[in-house]
Structure formats: structure tokens, C-alpha cells
């Protein structure tokens with residue numbers, strides 16, 4: 281059996297080896313999930329709800345342990361990691377209300393009664409990236425289990441530790457064997473098998489746009505259901521009438537949080553030309569103050585990148601001749617550190633401005649007026665997230681309707697609330713997670729007509 285050595289990105293030291301599943305092992309666990317589906321789907325809605333609440337309570341009891349594990353495995357700041365573990369608990373609690381509320385409809389028809397049912401799909405495969413191992417896993421397995429499906433979940437090779445622990449906690453909570461299965465392994469083996477094995481009825485994929493397209497192509501063979509959460513290059517649009525100090529103070533966190541390894545990172549800042557200098561001066565002091573340090577410290581605002589490979593990839597975007605306006609700090613010594621970096625590209629053709637870097641690098645561009653801001657914001661193949669800073673309510677409404685992105689915030693940089701739908705326009709994805717509608721992605725609507733004339 282092959283193994284993968286987990287490296288702590290803060291110290292560059294080995295944490296432990298994790299066994300990687302091969303195709304036969306993957307198929308065996310998928311089969312186990314298929315068997316468990318036959319009983320899980322029949323568990324009374326109230327009992328399924330109780331089990332999910334118990335799972336949430338057990339996660340709550342282990343928040344600190346899960347958070348410390350994420351700091352060790354992923355270099356997330358401890359503050360973020362606690363939020364991430366808490367998000368798994370919250371998502372489980374939110375969807376624990378679903379089994380008792382999976383309503384169908386009764387539709388008036390002639391000569392009979394017509395009823396719709398929300399039926400579970402069967403085995404759902406969830407493929408998770410390394411940037412937010414806990415929340416992204418929970419956004420998949422929470423609603424999937426609530427709707428009566430069983431789950432096979434593949435964490436990213438680099439970051440399997442919290443997912444493995446969540447699998448153990450599910451059993452501790454009384455979720456029956458085979459209902460929630462975590463399978464560490466390679467994308468090209470375990471992940472691809474989720475696509476090709478016909479027992480898996482749906483794939484939920486979060487990761488790069490390139491792999492997402494492959495999954496969509498592969499799923500076509502079996503008309504397999506897919507939800508895709510892919511890349512982003514989101515715009516932070518700052519109008520002259522906005523609270524410039526507030527927008528500038530929030531801008532580092534909006535892009536450098538999680539070392540920029542966030543699909544919602546506001547990695548393009550668009551500033552109305554008349555306030556460009558003012559914004560840049562406040563932004564510079566905020567970037568210089570941004571605390572990049574040992575992520576286990578409560579004061580840390582940013583830790584290292586996830587791996588040597590990711591560090592090399594980010595460095596490529598900032599060659600020596602880059603238009604660097606200013607940079608923040610980074611610690612010396614071991615660890616995959618990259619200082620927060622602000623670029624001022626000449627125009628929109630710049631590679632670092634156009635492509636998703638997935639590191640702490642942001643490009644700032646001035647714009648002339650509202651129409652120009654909208655045009656520049658939409659000039660991207662992506663459409664995941666974004667912020668709009670304006671004190672003019674009409675303008676905020678107009679611009680938020682015009683920007684082609686799935687999750688926008690006005691005078692705020694918050695992207696994720698588990699009560700509300702999350703997902704992308706254009707090449708940022710397909711389908712929505714979280715919120716009340718996510719359950720539709722984990723059920724089939726069945727329509728049954730009862731003839732009352734017979």
C-alpha cells in the first residue's frame with residue numbers, strides 16, 4: 281500500500297504517514313456505502329435528525345483538537361482553524377433540521393392526486409481540496425447525509441488529517457458504519473474512481489477549474505450529477521464615495537486570509553481613480569501591519585503557504601521585474617512563507633492580474649466610473665465572489681446586480697454564511713452549496729400520480 285507523508289508547512293517537518301487507497305479499496309468502500317444506504321435512507325426522519333445533532337455536538341466537543349490538527353497539517357491560523365471546525369458543527373446543526381422538513385408538494389391535477397417526493401440519490405462522492413479541508417467537507421456531507429444519502433469523501437493528499445478525524449467522530453456520534461466514509465488517496469485514483477464507478481450517483485467537487493472540467497466530462501458518460509466549486513479571481517470594487525479607510529483596512533484580510541489560498545480571495549482591487557492615492561496610502565499601512573507569523577499564535581493573521589510546490593507556483597507570478605507597489609512582512613527560517621504582495625499592473629492583460637494565483641498576491645487597478653468598474657470586474661472567466669464599497673445605495677444595488685458573480689457583499693468582505701447559497705458563475709462552478717437550496721442537489725424529485733377514478 282502506498283503512503284503519503286504529511287508535512288507541517290510551518291516547520292517543514294514530517295507529521296505522519298497516511299495510507300493511500302487503491303482502486304480495489306476504493307471500490308470496496310463504495311460498495312459498503314451502497315449497502316449502508318439501504319438502511320440509512322429508511323432511518324426515521326426524527327432519528328436521522330437526532331444523529332446529525334449528536335454528530336454536531338461531538339464535533340463541538342472536539343473543536344480545539346480539530347483546530348490544532350488543522351494548524352499542524354495546513355498552517356492555518358488558529359483563529360481561522362477554530363472557526364472552520366465550528367463551521368462543520370454549524371452546518372451539521374443547520375441540516376439536522378432537514379430530514380423532518382424535506383417537503384414534497386401536492387399538485388392539483390384532474391382525476392387524481394399528485395404528490396412529489398424528495399428521494400435521496402444513493403452514494404455521493406465528495407472530493408475536497410487542501411485549502412479549507414474542514415468546511416468544504418462539511419458543506420458536502422452535512423446536506424448529503426441529511427437528505428438520506430451515504431457519503432464517500434476524499435480529502436486532498438496534502439490535508440487529510442481533519443477529515444480522517446471527522447470520520448472517527450461520526451462513528452462516535454452513532455452514525456452507522458458505512459454511512460460516512462473518508463478515503464484518503466490520490467485524485468487520479470480515488471477521485472477518478474468516484475467518477476467512473478457507477479454506484480456513485482453524484483460527485484461534489486471543489487478544486488481547480490482544470491480538474492473540475494475533467495470531472496464534468498467524465499460524469500457525462502453516466503449522466504452523473506455534479507456540483508462544481510472551482511476557482512476565482514474576485515474583484516473588490518471601491519467607489520470614491522465609500523468609507524475609504526474602512527475599505528482599505530479590510531482589504532488585506534479579504535485577499536491574504538488563509539495566505540490567499542481562498543477561492544473567494546478578492547485578488548483584484550478596483551479603485552475609482554479620484555481616490556486611488558488615498559486608498560493606496562491607507563492600504564499600505566494596513567498591509568504592513570498584517571501579522572504574518574507562527575499560525576499557532578492567537579495574534580496570527582496569516583500563516584505559511586500549504587507546500588513547497590505552492591510556494592514555487594506563487595513565486596512564479598512575482599518575478600524580479602514585477603510592478604510591486606509594496607509588500608508586508610514574513611518570518612525568516614523554515615516554513616513556506618510568502619510576504620503579502622501588492623502589484624500595480626499596467627493593464628488588464630497582466631498574467632498575475634488575470635490568473636488565479638492562490639497565494640498572498642493582489643493586483644490594484646484604477647477605474648474611471650461605474651460602467652468602467654462593472655466592465656473590468658466582469659472581464660474574467662471566473663465569477664465566484666466580490667465586494668462593492670459604496671455609500672450610494674442605488675449604486676450598490678446597480679453594481680451588485682451587474683457583477684457576474686455568485687456571492688457578493690456590499691461594504692463588507694464576507695463571502696460565506698451557511699444559511700445562504702454559495703457558488704460560482706461562469707467557470708467558477710456549477711450548482712450551489714449551503715443554504716436552504718443545497719438539499720435539492722442531493723435529492724431527486726419523484727412525481728407520483730394516484731388515479732382516484734380507478
Ligand code: NAD
Nearest residue numbers: 408409410435436467468471472487488491509510511543
Ligand atoms: P485540485 O483540483 O488539484 O485538487 C482538488 C481535489 O481534487 C483534490 O482532492 C485532488 O486530489 C482531487 N483531484 C485531482 N485530480 C483529480 C482527478 N483527475 N479526478 C478526481 N479528483 C482529482 O485543486 P487543489 O490544488 O487541491 O485546490 C486549489 C484549487 O481549488 C484552486 O484553483 C481553487 O480556486 C480551487 N478551490 C475552489 C473552491 C470553491 O469553492 N470554488 C474552494 C477551494 C478551492
